[in-house]
Amino acid sequence: MGLRRAVACLGLLVALALPLSGGEEELMRSVRAAILASQPFRVNFVQQVFIDGALEMEESGIIVFAHRKRVKWEYLDPESKIFILEGDRYRFYDRENNQLLVGRVGTSGEQLIWDLLLAERPGGAVRWDAATRTVFLSVPGQDGAQQLKVLVGADFLPQRVEQAAENGVTTVYRFRDYRRRIAPAAGEFDLDLPADVDIVEEPLP
Numbered sequence: 341m342g343l344r345r346a347v348a349c350l351g352l353l354v355a356l357a358l359p360l361s362g363g364e365e366e367l368m369r370s371v372r373a374a375i376l377a378s379q380p381f382r383v384n385f386v387q388q389v390f391i392d393g394a395l396e397m398e399e400s401g402i403i404v405f406a407h408r409k410r411v412k413w414e415y416l417d418p419e420s421k422i423f424i425l426e427g428d429r430y431r432f433y434d435r436e437n438n439q440l441l442v443g444r445v446g447t448s449g450e451q452l453i454w455d456l457l458l459a460e461r462p463g464g465a466v467r468w469d470a471a472t473r474t475v476f477l478s479v480p481g482q483d484g485a486q487q488l489k490v491l492v493g494a495d496f497l498p499q500r501v502e503q504a505a506e507n508g509v510t511t512v513y514r515f516r517d518y519r520r521r522i523a524p525a526a527g528e529f530d531l532d533l534p535a536d537v538d539i540v541e542e543p544l545p
Contacts, residue, residue: 367468367475367496371457374496378520380406385413390510403515406524408455424529425452433531440533443542453501453513457490 382404389397401415409428415421420435425445432441467476477488491500501513 368457370496371475371492371498374492375405375454375458378497378518380404380522380524382519382522383515384517386514386516388512388514390512392508393510404522404524404528405454406529408452408458410529411452411454412529413452422531424531426529431531433533433537437538438534438536439538439540440531441540441542453490453498457498 382402384400385403386398386400388395399415399419400417401413403414404412409425411423411425413423413425422431422433422435424431428444430441430443430445433439434441468474469476473492473494475488475490475492477490479486479488485506487504489500489502490498493499495518497518498515500515502510503512504510
């Protein structure tokens with residue numbers, strides 16, 4: 341199981357830096373400022389995967405965002421899975437299959453959506469629609485270009501991300517109930533693993 345297969349649901353992107361207009365730069369400054377002012381934060385998420393317009397999968401859980409290089413993305417329903425990023429190293433635990441995938445992100449340009457939005461030169465930002473508070477991005481992917489729409493709220497925090505691939509797969513993420521400036525619990529980023537867990541080390545590129 342490779343990195344893309346294991347964490348495709350986490351919004352891993354390949355960034356493409358493009359010049360932005362003045363309005364888009366202003367938007368991205370506001371988005372970055374909102375994320376930085378809110379961290380550490382917790383937020384509930386719902387993830388839906390559509391294939392050719394039909395809903396194929398829905399999952400939900402909680403994200404704990406300490407900062408751009410320390411994130412926990414925990415799936416609670418319908419299956420328990422935990423993705424933890426610390427620095428450029430990740431751990432992805434699939435509880436149902438009792439498998440832990442460990443490896444490194446960033447060596448090929450992959451970024452979580454939060455890291456992408458915090459980048460000094462936002463990856464692939466194409467335009468900004470002030471009426472709908474939406475950032476439009478275009479990023480290259482393993483299976484062709486992907487088009488993203490990031491809707492931010494009046495507080496400039498992401499509320500909805502729609503990621504459409506050329507192969508007809510669209511993934512929608514909805515974020516709600518941001519709890520800002522939290523104090524992460526002790527052991528928040530630890531994993532309590534069974535002794536017989538199957539550990540798979542992702543080879544370095």
